[in-house]
Amino acid sequence: MTTRIQGQARRESLLLNMGPSHPAMHGTIRIMLELEGERVRNAEVEIGFLHRGFEKTCENKTWFNLLPYTDRLNYVSPLLNNLGYALAVEKLLGVEAPPRARLIRVLMGELSRIADHLTCVAAMAMECGAFTVFLYSIKAREFVWEVVEAATGARMTTSFIRIGGIRADLEDGWREATARAVAETRKVLRDVRGLLDRNPIFLKRTRDIAVMSAERALAYGWTGPCLRSTGVAYDVRRAHPYLGYEDFDFEIPTGKRGDNFDRYQVRMREVEQSLRIIEQAAARLAASPPAIAAEGIDPAEAIAASRGRRERRPIRLSPNLAGSERERYAEILASGPWAVPPKEEVYTSIEGLIRHFQFFMRGHGLRPPRGEAYGAVEGGNGELGFYVVSDGTDTPARVHVRAPCFHIVAALEEMITGLYLADIIPTFGSMNMIGGELDR
Amino acid sequence: MSGTLKPFNAVLGWARKFSLFHYPFVTACCGMEYMSAACAHFDLDRFGAGWTRFSPRQADLLIVVGTVNEKLAPVLRTVYGQMVDPKWVIAFGACAVSGGIYDNYAVVQGIDTLIPVDVYIPGCPPRPETVLDGLIRLQEKIQKQDQDWRWRKRRS
Amino acid sequence: MEKKTLLTGLRDALADGVLGAAESPDLPVLTIRPEALVLLVRTVRRDPFRLDVLLDLTCLDDPSAAGRFTVVYHFASFLTPARLRVKVPLDGDEPAVDSLTSFWPNAAWLEREVYDLFGVRFRGHPDLRRLLLHEGFEGHPLRKDYPLRRRQPRPPDEVGP
Numbered sequence: 095m096t097t098r099i100q101g102q103a104r105r106e107s108l109l110l111n112m113g114p115s116h117p118a119m120h121g122t123i124r125i126m127l128e129l130e131g132e133r134v135r136n137a138e139v140e141i142g143f144l145h146r147g148f149e150k151t152c153e154n155k156t157w158f159n160l161l162p163y164t165d166r167l168n169y170v171s172p173l174l175n176n177l178g179y180a181l182a183v184e185k186l187l188g189v190e191a192p193p194r195a196r197l198i199r200v201l202m203g204e205l206s207r208i209a210d211h212l213t214c215v216a217a218m219a220m221e222c223g224a225f226t227v228f229l230y231s232i233k234a235r236e237f238v239w240e241v242v243e244a245a246t247g248a249r250m251t252t253s254f255i256r257i258g259g260i261r262a263d264l265e266d267g268w269r270e271a272t273a274r275a276v277a278e279t280r281k282v283l284r285d286v287r288g289l290l291d292r293n294p295i296f297l298k299r300t301r302d303i304a305v306m307s308a309e310r311a312l313a314y315g316w317t318g319p320c321l322r323s324t325g326v327a328y329d330v331r332r333a334h335p336y337l338g339y340e341d342f343d344f345e346i347p348t349g350k351r352g353d354n355f356d357r358y359q360v361r362m363r364e365v366e367q368s369l370r371i372i373e374q375a376a377a378r379l380a381a382s383p384p385a386i387a388a389e390g391i392d393p394a395e396a397i398a399a400s401r402g403r404r405e406r407r408p409i410r411l412s413p414n415l416a417g418s419e420r421e422r423y424a425e426i427l428a429s430g431p432w433a434v435p436p437k438e439e440v441y442t443s444i445e446g447l448i449r450h451f452q453f454f455m456r457g458h459g460l461r462p463p464r465g466e467a468y469g470a471v472e473g474g475n476g477e478l479g480f481y482v483v484s485d486g487t488d489t490p491a492r493v494h495v496r497a498p499c500f501h502i503v504a505a506l507e508e509m510i511t512g513l514y515l516a517d518i519i520p521t522f523g524s525m526n527m528i529g530g531e532l533d534r
Numbered sequence: 535m536s537g538t539l540k541p542f543n544a545v546l547g548w549a550r551k552f553s554l555f556h557y558p559f560v561t562a563c564c565g566m567e568y569m570s571a572a573c574a575h576f577d578l579d580r581f582g583a584g585w586t587r588f589s590p591r592q593a594d595l596l597i598v599v600g601t602v603n604e605k606l607a608p609v610l611r612t613v614y615g616q617m618v619d620p621k622w623v624i625a626f627g628a629c630a631v632s633g634g635i636y637d638n639y640a641v642v643q644g645i646d647t648l649i650p651v652d653v654y655i656p657g658c659p660p661r662p663e664t665v666l667d668g669l670i671r672l673q674e675k676i677q678k679q680d681q682d683w684r685w686r687k688r689r690s
Numbered sequence: 691m692e693k694k695t696l697l698t699g700l701r702d703a704l705a706d707g708v709l710g711a712a713e714s715p716d717l718p719v720l721t722i723r724p725e726a727l728v729l730l731v732r733t734v735r736r737d738p739f740r741l742d743v744l745l746d747l748t749c750l751d752d753p754s755a756a757g758r759f760t761v762v763y764h765f766a767s768f769l770t771p772a773r774l775r776v777k778v779p780l781d782g783d784e785p786a787v788d789s790l791t792s793f794w795p796n797a798a799w800l801e802r803e804v805y806d807l808f809g810v811r812f813r814g815h816p817d818l819r820r821l822l823l824h825e826g827f828e829g830h831p832l833r834k835d836y837p838l839r840r841r842q843p844r845p846p847d848e849v850g851p
Contacts (some may be wrong), residue, residue, distance in 0.1 A: 098817060114606060115559055115613055117588045122561050122606070142822035143606045144561055147638035147838070149807075150831055156840050162635060169563035185716055213566070231572040239570075250566055277569055312768065315744050315796045321768075331766040467716045468746075468764065468775065481762070483750060496746040496764070504799040530562055533822055605824040608847045638838050639831050640823070 099138040103128045105243050107135055112518070114143045117221065122529035123321040125510070132514045136346055137507045144529035152493035155181060156427040156457035158257065160493070165251035167495060168531040171210035171474040173202045173242070176255035179493075181255070182469030185258045186462040187432060194379065194425040195259040196337045201272070201375045202254060203337075203471070204368040208279060209238050210474030210526070211319075211368075218358060218523030222299050234282035237275040244271055256434070257523070259427035262419070264379070272376055276369050283365060290358070300354035304509045304521040307352060309369055315501040318476025319364060320525060323349035323356035326437065332474040341387060344371050357524040358364065431459040455487020461521035468496075475499045486499065542620035546681040550620065551595075551673040552582035559613060562600030564627035567659040576662035581669055590616040595672075596649075601629035602642045614649045620682065622672060625651045626665065628658040696739065696774060703733045709779070717764075719775045727778055731793055734765055734774065741765040741774055744790065747800035749808045750777075751834050753808045759785040759810055780810065789815040807832035 103109055113124040122143040130134040150166065152160045164179045165172040184190065191199065216231035217220060239249040244265045246254035254261045284317040290296045306316075308324040321328060327346045331339040347363035349356030390408040391399075399407075419436040427433045434453060439446030452458035462484040470479035476498030502525050510518050558568055572578045572586070579585075587593040590613045602610055614623070625645050628634035631654045633643035645651060652675060655668035697711045697718050707726025712719045722730055734741045746764040757779025778787055789812035790797040801812040802821040809830035812818060816817045820827065824845045829836055 114609055117586075120565075142820075142824070143603065143609075144601060145603055145605065145640050145822040146562075146601055146636045147640040147831065150838055151636065151638055152834075153834075166563050166635075170566060213569075229574050232569055233575060236570065236575045247659070249570075251563060283762070288818045312743055313795055315794065317768075326768060333768070333771060397695075431535075455849050465714070465716075477745070479746060481746065481748060481764070492748075494746070494762075500799065501796045504796045508795075604842070604844055607844050611847050639836075639840050639842070 097126060097138055098138070099126045099128055099136055104135075106130075110515075114140075120217070120522075120527055122533065123527060125506070125522075126444060127510075127515070127518075129515060132516070134510050134513055134515065134518070137510050139503065139506050141503065142533050145533040146530075147172065148495070148534040149493055152490055154489065156454070156488045157460045157462065157490060158457070159454065160490070161253045161256065162251065165253055166345065166530050167497070168210070168473055168475065168478065168499075168528045169250065170213045170528060171206035172251050173206040173246075173255055173474045174210075174478060176253060177203055177337075178254050178469060178471040178473065178478045178480045179482075180257050181471060182467050182482045183462060185314060185467035185469050186465055186482060186484055187257070187430075189258055189428050189430060189432065191259040191266065191428055192425055194263075195427065197375050197379050198245075198260055198264060198337070198426070199255055200337050200342070201372055201379070202245065202260075204371045204375070205242055205272075205275070206237050207368050207415055207474055208365050208372075209235050209242075211365045212238075212279070212282070214474075214523070214526040215286065215358060215361055218520055219286070221519045221523050222296060224289060224293075224296065227289055230282045230285050234275075234279045237271075237278040237457070241268065241271045241275050246438070255528060256427065258430065258432050261426075261461075263422050263426055269376065276372060279365065283362060287362065297355065297449065299517070300358060300520050300524070303354045303517050304513060304524075305351055305353045306509065310505075311352065314505045316505070317498050317501070318473070319360045320357055320502050321476065322347065322358045324352035325350060330470050330477050334470065342371050342374055344368075354520045354524040361526075362494065398408060401445060433459075461486060461488050470496070473498055473531075475502065475528065476532065477529075495531070495534055499525065499527050499532050503527050503532055538559060543681050544677070547677040547679065550681070553674040554583040554595045554622075554673075555585050555587040555593045556583055556595040556597050557587060557590055557613070557617070558597050558599055559610065560599040561606065562627075562629065564600040564629070564657075564659040567657075567662060568597070568599045568626065569664065571662035571665040578669070581666065582672070583669055590614075591618065593617060594620060595622050595624065597624045597626050598630045598645050599626040601627075601634065601636060602645050602648070603640045604642060606641075607642050607648055610645065611648055622652045622676065623649055624668060624672060625654045626668075627660060628656055631656055634658060637657070640665065696772060699739065700730065700733060700774075704730055717773050717775045719814050721777045721778060721779065724780060727776075727790075728788050730776060731790060735793065739767075739772070740769070741767045741772060741776075743768055744794040744797055744800070745773070747790070747797060747804065749804045749832075751808060751832065753834050755779070757781060759808060761787055761804065761810060763790075784811070785809065786811040786813055788813050789818075790819055791815055806830070809833065 108129040109128045110129055114122055124140040126138045127134050148163055151163055167175045212231040212235050216228040219227035232323045243249045246252040306324055308326050311321050311324045325348050327348050329346045344367045347360050349360050393409055396409045420438050423436055435446055435449045440450040464484055464486045466483040468478050468479055468481045479496030480497055482490055483529040485491040570576055625631045630645050633641050653668050653672045655665055657664050693705045700720055701708050704726050707723050708796055710721040745766040748762050750760040759780045761778045763776040789801055804810050805818055806822050807830055808822040826845055
């Protein structure tokens with residue numbers, strides 16, 4: 095396969111291929127280099143090694159059923175993808191989630207953002223040789239994922255944030271788990287700063303390397319921490335607020351030089367700001383969801399009793415993920431035909447079962463009117479936008495993801511030309527390319 | 535296998551299963567759970583498989599983590615071809631096992647259509663405990679298998 | 691800048707290049723002829739609009755519509771909340787439109803992706819080839835007449851350079 099760089103390379107240069115299976119290429123990108131000694135004369139980036147046909151798949155699934163696919167876009171911060179898609183479809187429907195659901199969305203979104211930034215810093219540092227930073231950050235991420243798992247049922251790909259609200263309320267004990275996650279993350283931030291911020295080796299590898307000016311970054315359509323490191327204080331949470339972010343007290347950290355070190359610094363400071371937002375959201379969430387009536391027999395008891403004689407007694411189901419939802423529904427899901435029917439109705443009445451079937455298999459209920467909408471959230475990498483087009487049926491006519499790291503990686507060829515071969519590693523690590531988002 | 539070779543086979547199996555150098559062919563979301571499995575909380579290292587070797591020439595276990603699409607398929611076959619015997623393959627995650635939730639023009643429906651697989655770890659993504667379970671099953675398989683060593687003539 | 695003033699200002703500047711304008715609750719939407727695209731971009735980048743960021747570039751495929759392909763541009767400004775969506779309907783036979791690579795460097799990859807998945811050509815693009823799919827892939831998968839599960843021959847095993 096001939097590439098552009100093969101055609102352009104001079105005879106005395108060395109052609110080197112990095113990737114697509116390479117530890118620092120985050121699995122799925124190929125950088126072809128024309129080297130003169132250790133200096134990069136020319137670079138060509140080839141992507142598409144994780145193209146999974148997301149947009150085409152979306153046209154063949156109902157609006158609700160494609161939620162798990164959105165998780166797998168930016169898979170280090172899956173809840174933010176859910177959120178972006180849900181907000182875009184809610185724009186089409188003209189729906190807003192209830193207040194408690196909005197707060198929980200903020201909480202979960204910021205936890206996801208922390209996981210994203212921790213993973214990015216961890217990978218960037220590990221590829222520069224600081225393996226301890228990687229181990230510490232992944233440790234903190236485990237505590238964050240514990241909170242996510244207790245609330246959503248899955249550590250990573252959750253499909254928790256649904257159209258109209260969220261899947262379920264928070265579990266009992268979420269306050270302690272969140273406080274633990276926040277404390278551990280603060281500890282890890284302190285440790286990582288101590289290891290990296292004034293480390294001469296890390297500074298030599300990242301300071302003034304791959305400098306990007308604000309004008310050039312804007313020309314490329316950069317957003318997120320990479321843009322903010324060049325000095326432009328653009329954050330979707332401030333510019334186009336959603337979920338009530340205008341009522342939260344947080345700063346937008348910016349850098350000055352737009353080099354690798356600034357991109358790392360901005361991410362670290364953003365984690366601190368996200369922790370502040372989490373604490374504020376946790377304080378605003380009522381202490382516990384309204385307690386449901388504790389009457390009814392235990393499920394195991396009911397199963398044992400049903401072996402003998404059929405008895406009709408109410409069964410006490412778990413309040414959150416598995417069962418008695420109807421009382422909680424007003425708080426977590428905006429009511430309307432787009433809402434998934436509650437499990438009590440599904441499991442205990444034939445109409446509920448039919449409605450459930452029609453909802454999931456035929457998309458009844460969730461049929462946005464003809465039109466289009468663009469909904470953007472501040473993802474881990476920047477402005478994550480979903481451009482959804484509806485033709486009035488139960489499957490979307492088009493779902494397009496405005497992937498933030500697509501624009502950032504589009505600048506990679508320009509950024510690494512003229513650098514040393516070893517400089518590519520922290521440069522690429524600081525960009526936080528996520529293949530699922532880049533290639534979709 | 536004759537009586538004298540059996541204990542030697544067992545010793546070789548024991549040595550091989552506890553000194554696996556893996557090549558994480560990481561592509562997608564499962565990579566995050568691979569990171570968790572390899573790091574301090576769940577720790578792959580206590581099973582002897584902690585050392586990552588990012589060159590196929592130096593690795594004996596190829597862990598295919600995440601989705602392999604049609605564009606990446608030749609790369610996977612090349613990497614597998616570059617590995618030296620004895621080598622094993624773990625298909626990590628639903629996408630590697632069968633294509634996962636992606637059944638479309640772009641995704642390979644299971645890496646066993648490309649290379650032979652020893653252990654399949656399902657999950658989307660699998661929990662780290664599942665990964666460790668899969669690794670232990672691979673170790674049992676390595677222990678029991680007929681180890682080949684160079685001076686023995688290979689019978690087809 | 692208010693949506694109304696944005697749309698009226700652009701209508702005046704483009705005159706009969708504009709096919710339609712709408713103030714949807716979401717974003718102001720302008721539908722223009724393909725020939726008017728470059729003029730629109732020049733106008734929109736200058737004062738008083740200053741929409742100097744190419745936020746997104748994608749395409750829609752509607753086989754039942756007169757102009758089958760519609761290239762959709764999103765322009766934004768990061769200093770003001772102003773945003774604009776521009777839709778350019780194209781014919782289905784040989785869909786082509788002017789490239790914006792001379793204005794924005796990220797248009798290079800965005801247009802390559804649209805060419806890859808839809809088959810729309812961009813005149814003046816320095817390097818129009820596939821981006822996400824492998825080179826031997828035939829067809830453009832995001833077109834509505836391309837089946838989801840069609841299998842094609844895999845690229846050969848040699849990987850270069």
